[in-house]
Amino acid sequence: MKAARFIQMATVISLATLGGAATASAQSKTFTISWWGYNGEKMNANIIEPFKKICDCNIVFETGNNADRLNKLKLRDGKGVDVIYLSDSFSQQGIEQGMFKEIDQSKIPNLKEIYELGRAPQGKYGPAYTIGRVGLVYDSAKVNPPITSWNDLWRPDLKSAVSLPGITTTAGPMAVIQAGKHAGVDPYADTEKTFKAVEALKSNVVKNYNTGSELVNLISTGEVRVAMAQDFTLASMQAAVKTMTWAKLKEGDIATVNTINISKGSENVDLAYKFIDFILSKDVQQKEAEQGVDAPINTKVQLTPDQAKIWTYGAEQVGSLSLISYSKMNAAKTEWIDQWNEVFGK
Amino acid sequence: MTKLAKWGLPLPATIAVVVLLIIPVALTIATTFGEAKGAFSTYAAFFNSGFRRAVLFRTLEVALITTALSLVIGFVTAYVIAQMPGRLKSIMIIAAVFPLLTGVVVRSFAWLIILGKNGIVNDTLMSIGLITEPLSMLYTEGSVIVAMVYLFVPLMILTLTGVLEGIPRDLTEASASLGAKPIPTFLQVILPLATPGLIVGAVLVFTGSFTSYATPQLLGGEKQMMMGTFLYQRAMVTFDWVGASTVAAIMVVITIAIVSIMSRIARRLNPMAV
Amino acid sequence: MPTRVHPLLGAFAALVFLFLLAPLVIIVGASLSDTTYLTFPPQGLSLRWFANIFQIEAFRRTAITSLQVAFLGTALSLLIGVPAAYALNRYRVELPRWLSTLFVLPILVPEIVFGFSLLKSITIGSGLPVFPSLILGHALLVLPYSVRVVGASLASFDFSIEEAAMSLGCPPLRTFLTVVLPNIQAGVIAAFILAFITSINDVSVSVFLTGPGISTLPIQILAHMEQFFDPTIASVSVLLMLVTVGVMAIIEATLGLTFLTK
The missing domain is CATH 3.40.190.10 (Periplasmic binding protein-like II)
Structure with a gap:
């Protein structure tokens, strides 16, 4: 190992003197x-x-x-x-x-x-x-009645119409938290019931997105009519589909900072x-x-x-938002990712 | 002199691989054996999960199918290109490279337009009355394979055209003039001589598709998760580099095994193949 | 001297090209759309997404870095890769078999693990500045193309020609340059193209090897896409194709396009 380390250093240093001259010192x-x-x-x-x-x-x-x-x-x-x-x-x-x-x-x-x-x-x-906010957006021309609650995500008429943020994105774990609320349990305490609720969403989900641009593409090509999204993507979605609407949820939106x-x-x-x-x-x-x-x-x-x-x-809008507990969420995240993979990976 | 050349010529590249790749990656993978629960605990955990085994098998399947399709498509196309007159040949090679110049996000957008619910294929099929409901073609294993073949056929064409060009034409002509039919000429003359190129292409495509993550994620979604995406989640989302390195080590071992099987088959077809 | 191609084979190749080029039509269309999102067919024609590339300073700066890294990295990999490929074929019987597997390792190890390991043990371990470590990382990433693609061309090279030249008193390096190299030219150029494109598109390794003050174009494009979902990304792809066509046209005017082949 010592010899290897030596060769490694020697090569690196000789190459560094060759190439390093180009970069200015701090x-x-x-x-x-x-x-x-x-x-x-x-x-x-x-x-x-x-x-x-x-x-x-x-x-x-x-x-x-x-x-x-x-x-x-x-x-x-x-x-x-x-x-x-x-x-x-x-x-x-x-x-x-x-x-x-x-x-x-x-x-x-x-x-x-x-x-x-x-x-x-x-x-x-x-x-x-x-x-910013995480909430629901929907195409008001195609989704009737309008979306007014997080629970609407589970509506049977939204079969193959929904996109959620992937579990590995900023907003992904928030979908799990909402599923826990939908099931009436604490998502951090009762993972089983929470993911039963996530599983119940599966037939409504076309594809979950990993980046904002992917979401906008899914909306503009008509693959998706309802999505859980961050507010900064709304303008782009509306440019593509005029009737995309930010839902007024009775439970309120989630804050992100x-x-x-x-x-x-x-x-x-x-x-x-x-x-x-x-x-x-x-x-x-x-x-x-x-x-x-x-x-x-x-x-x-x-x-x-x-x-x-x-x-x-x-003040009014900001006041209506609440932050989630990041420390609790991060502690649960590894477990959630596994469960999420199991649900959507099958 | 010969001895100096024999060992001296590959030396710089060998040192580069050992110093910049093998040692650093070995140090990373070494961390996977340092777990408190025992040296192989992370590996046992991986193989004990039905979901992870399924991801592994799916990745193998997709990579092997992609490799086989790319081999056939690339070989025939390269063969045709190699027969073309000089200028047209160059233009065709350049055209074949174009798909590689597109970024993964726009490329998957293009597939969305072609294969999507309101896409070109569905529209065409509906307008000629073959189907009445749009087919779900996206987010399937098929769409992942199509998108990967799209990316790897150019690589295969580029690798094989050079090889097929190198086959002396008088050899095939001699075979034909001796009365050999096209198919035996192909099987006995062209195929063995092209084997080194085919094997290099197959190795590059297999390793490339086995480790890919952006294409499966965009065109397969979570239902088609592959090893690369799984590794990415571990490394870049949960910052679990021990878990990520475990996945990497498993991938490296499997790829080396498959690559050596491929080389063995190649040597049977042509003993000169590396 | 071209030979005739069976019509069925010709038709198959034509279909392959249709498959390869059809998505590009969509990308070109999307790049011209006068909308703030990707769409096809384009709605309103505009060149503003092309202008956008030139107006954003970060794109210009990182494009130059990317070109430098791709060029130097590819050159370095050919410089060490071609001699290795030559030796592997010339001394095929004497050299150990695992040596050729060794040179596939850089694409066999998942890229982010490679990038992570390189950053951890080389850049941080030795304090190597960002720019040279980017070049080293890219050179290694594309080494498999230099060794294996060139090697595939060498496999069908008849080394007795080289021996003949040397026995007539031609020195080894000159023999290589005047006898061997012209025969494997197509392979070297294919390796260069594949290596260059791989390097210029790379994200996973560059993510780790870039640092304060230095970034590459693909990473900058991803950064742009965190916030904007406009057709700039399509324009970048189209621009790359145009540059390729431009370079080819210059070569055509100077050397003749047959340079790609023998």
Whole structure:
């Protein structure tokens, strides 16, 4: 093993000297942000350029989806990036894996301006910077009577008409939680009855989706008429099928948030606090919302009804939502994935 | 001199594979034997689950069918291409590569348009009155195989055209001029000489389809889950790298077994085949 | 000298091409649609999704990275792969059999496990910067094409020609370049094409080997698709095809298109 290790190092080092010359060495003060990577132009104009003036630093991005970036952060033992944007269930996993620093709320004055729900959604860790909903959408031209309850998913007239989020997506486990409620049990305690209810859904499900674009394709080609979805996909679905409607559910929708955390190995902690405070400020949140990037979580943001219609917006709407227990959900997730596979895999 | 060349020429590539692949992957797979419940507990757990065994068998079945279909389709097409005059031949090869230039998401969208409930195939069949209700073609083993064959036929064509080109034409002509019928010429001259190419193609297609995950996920859904998707779930959703590595180790062992069986068959057809 | 092809075989090949090209018609159609979602037949014609590719800075930047990585990675893999393929065929009897299996391993190990392991033990273990490790990872990923596809062409090469050249005093390297290489050209080009395309499309390995400041085009496209479901992805595919056709046209004008074959 030692010899192998030696050859390995020798090869790597010789190759590194050959190829490594091309990449510049790190600058003295570089702030690294891990995030998804879409909407780069707006992110740059609204957040990065103004923040550069505040911090007098270089800004570098690591991009990719939640799982990719969290996996890499873990492999590097929490080093390499300063702040990381994640959706709620992934940031909970990062917390459980010890990847983030605890947050000192006094260093983020703008926290006071955001909705209570978003200040510390996952214990002592990072705040939410945007809020969304998971609910049901349906084609009002083809689904009659309209969908008014989570229980409608089980309706016999919706045979081969439904798409659920796959168990491995952000919203997937929420389908399991709703199935538990439908069966009248606690989904975390009574897995058996919960998955009986999931199984009862099977004949209504055409295919479960794994990405937003897959869902939009299923809707636009008419394969699916009813779906459990996140609100940001609605506009695209309506562009494809005008009659797609966000259902008004009597039980209410489920909240989802995206969080921002300071990584355990951050070497620019003060800057990280400044950055988080900056993206929660009214000015940034206002711009991001007006340009259709993210729904605002700052209570002082003012939107016209037209700007607001694509977002979860306003105290009343936000107040009607509830967060799920991420720690409970993540603890159950492995078991749920197996059960879900068994139900839909047969 | 010969000795130096014999061992020296493959050395850089061998070192690269050992250092960059075998050692790192072995270190990862080694973690699967470190479980508290015993060295093979994760493997026992895998094979004790009926669902996981079903996923394994389905993956094997889909990969083998895909390989067989791609072999036949690719071989015949490559044979025809190899007979074409130079310029047309190049154009056909380029055209065959085009499917590989499309991303998996748009490609599966195209299949949605072709095979979907309101798709082209169903519309055509209904309009000529062959069927009255749209057929459910998507999210079946069939749709996964079609989409995979689509992806692997180009690879087979590219691999085999080069090989079939290399077969000296005077050999087939000699065989024909000696009075051999086309079929014996094919079986006794062309097929053995093409065997190295067929085996390389078969190995590339089998390994490629056995480990694929995006195509089965998009065109098969959960009902057609394959090993690649299962591994992906473990690694990227539950961050269970021990579980993922277990699946990977099982996949590697099975693929090596199948690849060596293929090589053995190939050597029977043509002792020169690697 | 082309020989005649049996009409049935010709018809079969024509059907295969129909199968291969029909989905592309849908993709081209979808890329031209003036809608914010993928649809076919296209509704309204627009080139805006093509313009989108050029307007988004991240696409431009990552496309350059992808091209660099694919080119250098493929070149590196051919540089070490072709000599290996040559030796495996030239000294077939003397070299151990497992050696040829060894070179299939990079596509045999599931890609994400390969990428994960490489990141864990090489990049992090040795502190190798992101860009060279991306190139190394891709070179290894496509090595099977370099070794095996070229090897398949070499299998039908008659090595006695090479011996004849060498016995006439031609030095080994020159013999290889002037006698062997022209005979396996189609195989080398096929290997290059397959390797290049595999590298430029790769997601699973790149996911792990990219890092702060460096990303590749397929990963950037996936990032875009987290939020937008528009036909940009179809446009990228069509653009890749157009670039291929363009490159071929240039080759046709300079070298003649028969370069792909002997």
